[in-house]
Amino acid sequence: MTSQSTYLQHTTFAFLDIETTGGNSSSDRITEIGIRFWRGGEVVGEWQTLLNPETRISGFIEGFTGISNAMVADAPLFSEIADALEAQLNGTVFVAHNARFDYGFIKSEFRRLGRLFSAKVLCTVKLSRRLYPEFRRHNMDALIERHGLGAVQRHRAMGDVAAMLSFFLHVRSEKGDDALEKAIGDLLQRPSTPSHLPFDTLRELPERPGVYRFYGENDVLLYVGKSTNIAQRVASHFSGDHNSGRGVRMSESLRRVEYTETAGELGALLLELKQIKALKPMFNRRSRAAKNLVSIELCETASGYLQAQLVREIEPHRLGDYFGLFRSKRDAERALSGIAAKNQLCNRLLGLESGEGGACFQRALGRCRGACEDLEDVARFNLRMQIAFHGLRLKTWPWKGPVGVIERNEPAGRMDILVVYNWVHVATLHDEGELSELSLRGQDVSFDLDSCRLLMKSLSGRDGKGFTVIELPAIGEPDVLMP
Numbered sequence: 001m002t003s004q005s006t007y008l009q010h011t012t013f014a015f016l017d018i019e020t021t022g023g024n025s026s027s028d029r030i031t032e033i034g035i036r037f038w039r040g041g042e043v044v045g046e047w048q049t050l051l052n053p054e055t056r057i058s059g060f061i062e063g064f065t066g067i068s069n070a071m072v073a074d075a076p077l078f079s080e081i082a083d084a085l086e087a088q089l090n091g092t093v094f095v096a097h098n099a100r101f102d103y104g105f106i107k108s109e110f111r112r113l114g115r116l117f118s119a120k121v122l123c124t125v126k127l128s129r130r131l132y133p134e135f136r137r138h139n140m141d142a143l144i145e146r147h148g149l150g151a152v153q154r155h156r157a158m159g160d161v162a163a164m165l166s167f168f169l170h171v172r173s174e175k176g177d178d179a180l181e182k183a184i185g186d187l188l189q190r191p192s193t194p195s196h197l198p199f200d201t202l203r204e205l206p207e208r209p210g211v212y213r214f215y216g217e218n219d220v221l222l223y224v225g226k227s228t229n230i231a232q233r234v235a236s237h238f239s240g241d242h243n244s245g246r247g248v249r250m251s252e253s254l255r256r257v258e259y260t261e262t263a264g265e266l267g268a269l270l271l272e273l274k275q276i277k278a279l280k281p282m283f284n285r286r287s288r289a290a291k292n293l294v295s296i297e298l299c300e301t302a303s304g305y306l307q308a309q310l311v312r313e314i315e316p317h318r319l320g321d322y323f324g325l326f327r328s329k330r331d332a333e334r335a336l337s338g339i340a341a342k343n344q345l346c347n348r349l350l351g352l353e354s355g356e357g358g359a360c361f362q363r364a365l366g367r368c369r370g371a372c373e374d375l376e377d378v379a380r381f382n383l384r385m386q387i388a389f390h391g392l393r394l395k396t397w398p399w400k401g402p403v404g405v406i407e408r409n410e411p412a413g414r415m416d417i418l419v420v421y422n423w424v425h426v427a428t429l430h431d432e433g434e435l436s437e438l439s440l441r442g443q444d445v446s447f448d449l450d451s452c453r454l455l456m457k458s459l460s461g462r463d464g465k466g467f468t469v470i471e472l473p474a475i476g477e478p479d480v481l482m483p
Contacts, residue, residue: 007188008041008172008177008181008184009040011039011092011093012037012039012044013037013095014037014092014094014095014169015036015037015165015168016033016095016102016159017033017036017096017097017102017158017160018031018032018033018035018105018106018107018157019032019065019067019155019156019157020052020053020105021057021058021061021368022058022061025101025104025105025107025263026108028055029051029053030048030051030053030105030106030109030388031053031067031129031210032048032049032065032067032156032157033047033048033051033085033157034046034047034048034156034158034160034290035047035161036161037088037092040167041257042405044296046158047084047085047088048157049076049081049156049238051068051077051081052072052077053154056069063358063418064154064155065155070311071119071482078109078112078113079113080251082115084155085106087106090118091149092119093119093121093188094119094120094122095123096122096123096124097120097124097139097140097160097163098123098125099121099124099250100123100204102284104204105123106427106467118198118200119190121188122184122188123142123187124167124168126187127145127168127183127187129169130183130187131171137304140163144163145176146436147170149167149170149206150162150166152166170233172185175430177299186424196252196255198256199257201257202231202235204258205230205231205234205292206228206230206261206409206412207227207229207260207264208230208261208409208412209226209227209229209230209264209265209267209425210226210227210260210261210262211225211226211259211268211271211275212225212226212233212234212257212259212269213275213279213283214254214257215255215256215258216253216255217253220253220282221279221281221282222253222281223250224272224275224281224284225272226268226271227268228265230259230261232327236252238398245309246283247462247469248260249283250283261414262407263412263414264407264408264416265407265466266405266407266418266458267407267428268423269454270425270455271428273448274369274448275452279310282406293314293325293447293449294310294326294327294328294329294330294331295310295311295325295326296310296392297309297310297311297322297323298307298323300383301349301367301376303378303421304378304382304386305371305381305382308349308350308385308389310329310332310351313437317397317422319392319394319395319396319422320395322393323392323393323394324392325449325452325453327449333351335392336352337352338365339388339394340352342366343384343388344368344370345371345388346360346369346370346372347361347362348361349371349372349385358371358372358373360372362469369381370402395423395456395460397423399471400422400471401421401473402419402426402471403419403459403469403470403471403472404418404419404429404435404469404470404472405417405418405419405459405468406416406418406467406468406469406470407467415430416429417429417430417431417432417433417435419472420455420459421432423451423452424451424452424455425448425455435472
C-alpha cells in the first residue's frame with residue numbers, strides 16, 4: 001500500500017445489495033437489504049433485514065429471488081428501519097453493482113417518507129469497465145466467472161454483497177492500490193454543482209435524449225433545455241468555461257432539476273420548444289411564442305399585376321400559397337424591402353408605399369420599372385415577382401394525410417411516435433396500438449413557427465436521421481389555432 005492511499009485506508013465502504021418486487025423504483029418496493037462494511041483492509045460489520053413491501057410479490061419474482069410473500073409477512077416496514085439504515089450508511093461510500101438501481105430504490109423509499117437521502121456512490125459495474133476495458137460484459141455473473149470468484153447465493157442480498165466485495169478485493173490484489181485508488185477517485189469525482197443543489201443530482205440524470213428543467217425557490221421555472229445526453233448537458237451548465245453572468249445567476253437560483261426522456265433528438269427538440277412557449281421559463285431568451293405571426297400572399301390586382309399582401313390568418317392546408325413566416329409585421333416589411341431593392345419591384349405593389357395612381361417614389365429614383373404606372377408588361381412583372389419570392393415559398397405538405405415519425409432508443413427500450421400533419425406536431429404516442437385510438441378531429445393544436453421550421457428542415461431529408469416516417473390513415477383534421 002502506498003503512502004498516497006486515502007480511500008482504501010480512511011474510507012468506510014458499504015457494499016450494499018437489495019432485492020425488490022420489480023424494476024421500477026416509483027411503483028415497486030424493497031424486500032431485502034444486505035450490507036457489508038469494509039474499511040482499511042477488513043470487514044468491520046454487517047447489516048441485513050427482510051422488509052415487508054406492503055404489496056404482493058409475484059410468482060416470477062419469488063422464483064427469481066427465493067423471497068416469498070410468507071417470508072416477508074412479519075418483516076418490518078421500511079419506515080421502521082429507515083432511521084437505523086440512515087445511521088448505518090452515514091459517512092460511508094455507498095457501493096453497489098449497477099448502483100443507479102439500488103441507490104434509486106433507497107432514495108425512493110426515503111422519499112415516500114418525506115425524507116431526503118444522499119450519499120457518495122461507487123458503482124462496481126463502472127469500476128470493472130474502468131479497470132478491465134478489454135471485456136464487453138460486466139454483469140455480476142460475468143465477473144464471477146471471469147475472475148474465478150467464489151460461489152455465492154445469487155439474487156439474495158448478502159450473496160450478491162459477498163460477490164461484490166470479492167471482486168473489489170480481487171481488483172486490489174490484481175491491479176494494486178494505486179490503480180484502484182485512482183479509479184475510485186475518478187468515479188467518485190463529480191462535476192461542481194450549485195451550492196443549493198443536492199450533490200448527487202447529476203449522478204441521477206440519464207445519459208439519454210430528452211428535455212431538462214431547472215427550478216428555483218418556490219418552484220419557479222428557471223430554464224428549459226434539451227440534449228441527446230441529459231446528464232452531460234446539465235453538467236456542462238456548471239463548468240467554469242460556460243459561466244456567463246446570466247449563467248451564474250441561474251446557478252445561484254437553482255434548487256432542483258427535472259427531466260423528461262424522449263426516444264430521439266427530434267422529439268426532444270419539439271418538446272423543448274413546446275415547454276418553452278407554454279411554461280415561459282425566466283432564463284430562456286429564444287423560441288418564445290410569436291404573438292402575431294405574419295406571412296405574405298401574392299394576389300392579383302384589377303389590372304392583372306401581382307400584389308404582395310401581409311396576412312395573419314394562415315391556413316395550414318394551403319401553406320404553398322404563402323411566402324415566409326415572420327414573427328412581426330416589421331420583420332415581414334423588412335423582408336419585402338430587401339426583395340424590392342434587389343429586384344427593382346414596385347414598392348406600392350409590395351405594400352410598402354401607400355397611394356393610388358401615378359409613379360411611386362421608387363420610380364422617381366429609377367428603382368421601379370413602371371408597374372405602378374401600368375408601363376411594365378404584366379406577364380414580365382408577374383414572372384419577376386414569382387422568381388423574387390420563390391425562395392420564401394412555404395413547403396406544401398408532401399403526404400396525403402398525417403404521418404408518424406418513429407424514433408427508437410433500443411438500449412432504453414423506448415419508442416416515440418410523433419404525429420405530424422401540415423408541419424404541425426399534433427401528438428406524441430409511445431405505442432403503435434395508440435394509433436388506432438387517435439383522432440385529430442376537433443383537437444385544438446397551436447401552429448408554431450419554430451416547430452414548423454424544424455419539421456420542414458428535418459422531414460425534407462436535409463437534417464433527417466435516426467427516425468422513420470410512416471403514413472397514417474385518415475384520422476380527421478385538427479383545429480389549428482394561429483397565434
